[in-house]
Amino acid sequence: MSTTLPTLDEAMAGFVDCMSQPTVPASDVAPDVAPRIEALGLAENCRQLAEEGYTVVEDVASAEFVARLREVILTKANPYGSLLAHHDPVFAEAALNPKLRAIADFSVGPGSLLSNLAATVRPQNDPSIDIDLHTDQAWVPAPYPEHNLFLTCCWMTDEFTREGGATMVVPRSHRHRRNPSAEEVAAKEGAIAIEGPPGSVAVWDGAVWHGNWPRTLPGERVVLHVSYTRLMMRPMESYPTEIEEELLAAHGDDMAELLGRNDFLGKPAGKSDFVRFYQAVRNSRR
Numbered sequence: 001m002s003t004t005l006p007t008l009d010e011a012m013a014g015f016v017d018c019m020s021q022p023t024v025p026a027s028d029v030a031p032d033v034a035p036r037i038e039a040l041g042l043a044e045n046c047r048q049l050a051e052e053g054y055t056v057v058e059d060v061a062s063a064e065f066v067a068r069l070r071e072v073i074l075t076k077a078n079p080y081g082s083l084l085a086h087h088d089p090v091f092a093e094a095a096l097n098p099k100l101r102a103i104a105d106f107s108v109g110p111g112s113l114l115s116n117l118a119a120t121v122r123p124q125n126d127p128s129i130d131i132d133l134h135t136d137q138a139w140v141p142a143p144y145p146e147h148n149l150f151l152t153c154c155w156m157t158d159e160f161t162r163e164g165g166a167t168m169v170v171p172r173s174h175r176h177r178r179n180p181s182a183e184e185v186a187a188k189e190g191a192i193a194i195e196g197p198p199g200s201v202a203v204w205d206g207a208v209w210h211g212n213w214p215r216t217l218p219g220e221r222v223v224l225h226v227s228y229t230r231l232m233m234r235p236m237e238s239y240p241t242e243i244e245e246e247l248l249a250a251h252g253d254d255m256a257e258l259l260g261r262n263d264f265l266g267k268p269a270g271k272s273d274f275v276r277f278y279q280a281v282r283n284s285r286r
């Protein structure tokens with residue numbers, strides 16, 4: 001993640017090379033992303049995400065952070081509510097988490113955008129919020145491209161087990177590159193539970209078939225869902241300008257990138273903002 005924009009001279013100097021650069025293969029870690037992936041101990045997560053379509057990143061944040069996240073979701077977030085970034089700093093901090101941003105750079109390319117920030121609370125035996133198998137990039141025409149377009153990260157604030165209502169996933173189903181059919185949804189063939197201790201984050205590819213298992217245990221499953229999308233996709237959610245400005249003032253350049261301020265798309269200047277045009281092309285080669 002380089003959230004610093006190049007100067008105009010740097011962009012001009014690199015542009016011809018950048019346009020003719022081949023795209024890094026979908027399952028490879030790009031050379032400029034690799035040092036962070038190694039330093040954060042995420043190489044195996046990247047491999048599993050590419051191969052299986054999902055992974056669990058453990059120890060993503062301190063126990064105090066996870067307890068604060070759970071408390072804030074239960075007291076401040078309207079469950080199933082989205083657009084949470086400005087409701088409490090804990091939500092923006094979760095979206096900006098360095099391990100998740102590194103995995104996002106690997107999976108959906110540097111310069112990816114915040115697409116969705118939502119919380120869910122699932123009590124025992126409440127079928128109204130059980131979710132069938134689906135893909136998260138369902139509005140993309142199939143066959144989906146080989147490169148992932150949408151990455152979902154589910155913060156577990158309690159233990160994820162099948163009985164606890166964990167996320168259901170069909171490993172390797174992202175290779176179908178389409179949404180499951182009605183028959184495949186009903187059959188759930190090959191579906192398993194994504195399990196992990198509190199403080200882990202379940203991460204999955206936008207093409208993998210997933211849903212969730214019914215919660216049969218007492219208590220409630222409390223989760224923050226953070227989704228990142230490739231910079232050429234439109235995000236699911238957008239904040240009013242004054243709230244975006246507050247988020248930028250509070251969280252700086254990293255937030256600017258997540259809110260799409262570092263690329264040229266959807267801006268009045270369009271491609272004539274050459275620095276941001278260059279940055280978008282460069283980021284899209286990974």
Ligand SMILES: O=C(O)CCC(=O)C(=O)O
Pocket residue numbers: 120131136152154165166167168210211212225
């Ligand atoms: O709640 C879950 O475990 C799965 C959530 C889900 O299907 C989604 O975010 O698309």
